[in-house]
Every structure is written in structure tokens, then in C-alpha cells.
Amino acid sequence: MFLGENLLVLLALAFGGALAVGNFMALINTRGAPKDSDYEKPPLGRSVLMILIGLVVSIWAIGSLIAG
Numbered sequence: 001m002f003l004g005e006n007l008l009v010l011l012a013l014a015f016g017g018a019l020a021v022g023n024f025m026a027l028i029n030t031r032g033a034p035k036d037s038d039y040e041k042p043p044l045g046r047s048v049l050m051i052l053i054g055l056v057v058s059i060w061a062i063g064s065l066i067a068g
Contacts, residue, residue: 016056
């Protein structure tokens, strides 16, 4: 198969990890921002939901790589 047999699983791991880590870093990065800065605090509910979705996809991908 072109680019390997586990390409879709590896892509799911990459996107899930990026989704989880990116949203987590966005929450942390704006915590200490001054009030008059251009930083906008991301919505907490949406960010937590995206972190959870990213973690579920990443765990699924790791499990698929181990099992297969």
C-alpha cells in the first residue's frame, strides 16, 4: 500500500494529538495574559470538549497500532 498500511491510523493519531495539545495550550497560554492585551480567552466548554475528542481519537489510534 502506498505510504504504509497504517497511514490512516497514524493520521488519526497526529490529528487527535494536535487537537488535544493545541486546545490545552490555548487555555494555558491566555491564563496569564493582561486584560488590555489582544489575547482572547477561548471558550472553556468548547476547549474541554475538543481536548476530550482529541484524547479519545489518540487513544483509539494507539490501541489500533498496538493491536494491528
